[in-house]
Amino acid sequence: MADQYNSTETLTNPEKTRYSFFLGCVMPIKMPWAESAIMQTLPKFGVDLEYLKKATCCPRAGVWKSVDERVWLTLASYNLLQAEGDGRDVMASCNGCYVTLYEANKLLRENPEKLKEINGYLAETHTHYNASIRVRHLLEVLYEEVGVDRIKGESRKVPIRVALHPGCHMRIFEDGRLVRYFSELTCALVDEVVPYEDEQMCCGLQANLADRQFATYERAKKKFDALKALNIDALVIVCSGCYDQFERAVQILKKEIGYEFDLPIIHLAELLALSIGTSPDEFGMRYLRTAPVDSIIAKWESDRR
Amino acid sequence: MESVHFKTPDLDPAPLNTKIILHNPDRCTGCRQCMTACSFKNFNTYNYDLSLCKVIRGPDNEFVRIHCHHCSDPMCLAACPVSAISKDLETGIVSVDKMRCIGCKACTWACPISVPQMQRGLKAMTKCDLCGGDPSCIKVCSARAIELVSREDNR
Amino acid sequence: MSDIFPWRRQVKVPVPTTVKTQLIRHFSIGLLYPLNEEVMEYRRRSGLNPVPPTAHGYPEAAADIQTLIKAMKVDKKIGLDLDTMEYQY
Ligand code: SF4
Ligand code: SF4
Numbered sequence: 001m002a003d004q005y006n007s008t009e010t011l012t013n014p015e016k017t018r019y020s021f022f023l024g025c026v027m028p029i030k031m032p033w034a035e036s037a038i039m040q041t042l043p044k045f046g047v048d049l050e051y052l053k054k055a056t057c058c059p060r061a062g063v064w065k066s067v068d069e070r071v072w073l074t075l076a077s078y079n080l081l082q083a084e085g086d087g088r089d090v091m092a093s094c095n096g097c098y099v100t101l102y103e104a105n106k107l108l109r110e111n112p113e114k115l116k117e118i119n120g121y122l123a124e125t126h127t128h129y130n131a132s133i134r135v136r137h138l139l140e141v142l143y144e145e146v147g148v149d150r151i152k153g154e155s156r157k158v159p160i161r162v163a164l165h166p167g168c169h170m171r172i173f174e175d176g177r178l179v180r181y182f183s184e185l186t187c188a189l190v191d192e193v194v195p196y197e198d199e200q201m202c203c204g205l206q207a208n209l210a211d212r213q214f215a216t217y218e219r220a221k222k223k224f225d226a227l228k229a230l231n232i233d234a235l236v237i238v239c240s241g242c243y244d245q246f247e248r249a250v251q252i253l254k255k256e257i258g259y260e261f262d263l264p265i266i267h268l269a270e271l272l273a274l275s276i277g278t279s280p281d282e283f284g285m286r287y288l289r290t291a292p293v294d295s296i297i298a299k300w301e302s303d304r305r
Numbered sequence: 306m307e308s309v310h311f312k313t314p315d316l317d318p319a320p321l322n323t324k325i326i327l328h329n330p331d332r333c334t335g336c337r338q339c340m341t342a343c344s345f346k347n348f349n350t351y352n353y354d355l356s357l358c359k360v361i362r363g364p365d366n367e368f369v370r371i372h373c374h375h376c377s378d379p380m381c382l383a384a385c386p387v388s389a390i391s392k393d394l395e396t397g398i399v400s401v402d403k404m405r406c407i408g409c410k411a412c413t414w415a416c417p418i419s420v421p422q423m424q425r426g427l428k429a430m431t432k433c434d435l436c437g438g439d440p441s442c443i444k445v446c447s448a449r450a451i452e453l454v455s456r457e458d459n460r
Numbered sequence: 461m462s463d464i465f466p467w468r469r470q471v472k473v474p475v476p477t478t479v480k481t482q483l484i485r486h487f488s489i490g491l492l493y494p495l496n497e498e499v500m501e502y503r504r505r506s507g508l509n510p511v512p513p514t515a516h517g518y519p520e521a522a523a524d525i526q527t528l529i530k531a532m533k534v535d536k537k538i539g540l541d542l543d544t545m546e547y548q549y
Contacts, residue, residue: 023512024491025491028495028503029495032502052513053514053518055521056521056525057492061445062341062342066346066441066445067345067534067537068534070534071532075525078528121532124528125524167334168334168336168447169447169448171447171449197366201335205336207336209351209478210352219335283506284502284506284507288499288502345476349476
C-alpha cells in the first residue's frame with residue numbers, strides 16, 4: 001500500500017484507462033448539450049467512458065476549505081469512491097469539480113492519516129475509499145490520451161472564429177499545461193482562435209459569494225464587452241462553473257439594464273462532435289442556450305454540403 | 306533643557322528566512338477568492354470591505370494585490386504612539402495588539418500601502434497577520450498567483 | 461480572549477447568507493440545482509436519459525450526504541437542522 005501513495009500516477013488498470021464521467025451540479029441541468037456531446041463523442045475516439053453514478057456536489061472546495069476541511073475531503077471521497085468501486089478513474093469537465101476532486105484525492109493519497117479519518121466518517125454510510133484512483137480533466141484525456149494529431153486526422157474544422165475562456169481553476173499547474181491543451185485542442189477544431197485582452201480574467205462566479213453586483217458588472221460584463229468587440233462566432237468554455245456564471249449574468253444584465261449578449265457560449269465537446277460530423281440535433285445543440293447557435297449550425301452545414 | 310526623546314526600536318534586520326506573500330500579476334485572474342477566504346477567516350463572512358487583502362485593477366489594467374509585506378523595518382510599527390504594533394523577530398509577522406491600540410490610525414497613514422484598517426465595532430486597528438503563518442488566501446488561489454516565500458530566496 | 465474574560469461565551473456565527481440556500485439544496489438533493497419537467501424534456505431531446513445518473517436519480521446519495529454531515533457534526537457547527545432544513549441562527 002505504501003508505494004501506492006508515493007506515486008500520484010499509479011493506474012488502477014495499466015493497460016487501458018477507463019473513466020467515470022463526473023457530471024457535477026451544473027452540466028446535467030443547464031448544459032445537456034455538453035453532456036450529450038461528451039458522452040457521444042469521446043467513445044468514438046476510443047475513450048472508455050461511463051457515467052459516475054450517484055454523483056453529488058463535488059463539493060465547493062473554496063467554501064468548505066475555510067468552513068471545515070473535513071467536509072470537502074469526505075464529500076469528495078464519497079464521489080470518488082463510486083468510480084473506484086467500478087475500477088475506473090474519474091474524468092471531470094468542470095474546472096471547479098476537477099480541482100476539488102483532484103486536490104482532495106492528492107491530499108488523501110499523500111496523507112494516510114487523513115484518509116483514515118475520512119474513512120471513519122464514510123463508514124457511517126457503509127462505504128470506503130482507498131484513494132487508489134486518479135482524477136483527470138477532460139482536456140488531459142483528450143490531449144494526452146487521444147492526442148491532437150488523431151483528432152486532426154479524424155475531424156474536419158468547423159468554419160468559425162472563436163474566443164476562449166479558460167477559467168481560474170484551469171491554471172492550477174505551474175506549467176499552465178491545461179490552458180495550453182485547451183487552446184491547442186480548440187485550434188485544431190476551428191478556423192481561428194482570437195485572443196483578447198481579458199482572456200485571463202475570472203468569470204466572476206466566486207465573487208457572487210461576496211458581491212453579486214461586482215461579479216456581474218465588473219467581471220462578466222467586462223468580459224462580454226471585450227468579446228462583443230471581437231466580431232467572432234462563439235465563446236468556447238469547458239468549465240460548467242464558468243458557464244453557470246455567464247448564463248446567470250446574461251439574464252441579470254438583460255433584466256437590469258437591457259444588455260444583450262448574443263454571442264453563443266459553447267462547450268469544447270460540441271466543437272469536437274460537430275467536427276466529426278455529428279449532427280447538432282443529435283446532441284440537442286439548439287436547446288437551453290443563452291443565445292441562438294443557428295449561425296454556427298448554418299456555417300457548419302454549408303461547409304458539410 | 307527639555308528634549309523629546311524618540312526611541313527607535315533596536316531591531317535586528319529581519320531574519321532572512323521569514324516568510325512573506327508574493328503575488329504574481331501574470332497569473333492572477335482577479336477572481337478575488339483570496340479576499341473571500343480572508344474575510345471569512347477573520348470575520349466569518351464573505352465581505353470584500355472586510356478583507357485584509359485587496360485585489361484591484363492597476364494602472365495598466367493588470368491585477369494588483371495589496372497585502373501586508375510584514376516589512377523588515379515596519380513604518381506602521383514606528384508610527385504607533387502606544388507601541389501596539391510589534392514584529393515577531395522569529396516569524397517576521399507584524400501584528401497589532403488590539404487591547405493596546407487606541408485607534409488613532411497613525412499606522413494606516415504611515416504604511417506605504419495603507420494596510421492597517423479600522424475594525425468595525427471594535428475601534429481598533431486590524432491587519433493581516435499571515436493567519437499565524439498559514440495564510441487562508443494561499444490555500445484557495447487556484448491560479449497559483451500567490452505564494453508564501455522566504456525573503457532569502459526572493460531577494 | 462477567554463483567559464481575560466472567562467465569563468464571556470463564544471458568539472454563534474451564522475454561515476454567510478449567500479451560501480445558506482445553496483447548502484440547504486446541497487444537503488436535501490445532494491446537488492446545487494434541482495431537476496424540473498422542462499429540463500427533463502430538453503434532456504430527452506438531447507438524446508439523454510431525462511433523469512441524470514447523479515443524486516437526482518439516486519436519492520439515497522442525498523441521504524448519505526446527510527449522514528456524513530451528521531457524522532462530522534457540521535450541521536451543529538453551521539446551525540442547520542437537517543430534519544426541518546431551517547437555520548437556528
Ligand atoms: S485568489 Fe489568486 S487569482 Fe484570485 S484574485 Fe486572489 S491572487 Fe488573484
Ligand atoms: S502594515 Fe504596512 S508598514 Fe506595516 S508591516 Fe505591513 S506593509 Fe509594512
